[in-house]
Amino acid sequence: MIIKWLRPDEVDIYWHELEPEFKRVVDKAVHGEFLVSDIRKMALDGHATIGIIRDGDEIVMAVAFEFRHYPQKMGVNVFAMGGKRMFEVLGKFFESFKEFCRVAGADWIECSVSPGMERLHHRSGYKTIYRHLRFDLQEVKK
DSSP: OEEEEEOGGGHHHHHHHHHHHHHHHHHHHOOSSOOHHHHHHHHHTTSSEEEEEEETTEEEEEEEEEEEEOSSOEEEEEEEEEESOHHHHHHHHHHHHHHHHHHTTOSEEEOOOOHHHHHHHHTTTOOOOOOOOOOOGGGOOO
16 A cells, blocks of 8 residues: 655646545535535645555545644644545554654644544544534524
8 A cells, every 4th residue: 555645736637536535525524615626726726735545556545634723733634535444544654644744843633523433533543622513504594
């Protein structure tokens, strides 16, 4: 298994392979915050980084993350991760990803996930810090 972190000028070279992986994530787990095309645009603009993980010719996973600057800290927000064999991929690459984030100045890695994914991520050492709540203003009657 190998991982390739794409530079902005490489995104379109691989996009035809990445788009279906991110589409499944957006269709299943995203609630309107972004579209698949937004992931591509963010990566092309350098606001996000995309990784493509392969096992031979097969895409195992695609991941997109962004640096999030807070007034006193910096986080790495993994906002899209799609594919299969998550624990195998994390087992192989998570230590080096954590070190990359530390060297880049990040204080933590964060993600917004469903309760099921929260339980899975706990196995990798993630801790629940906040409960994310949302009040949908589009549903408010005038």
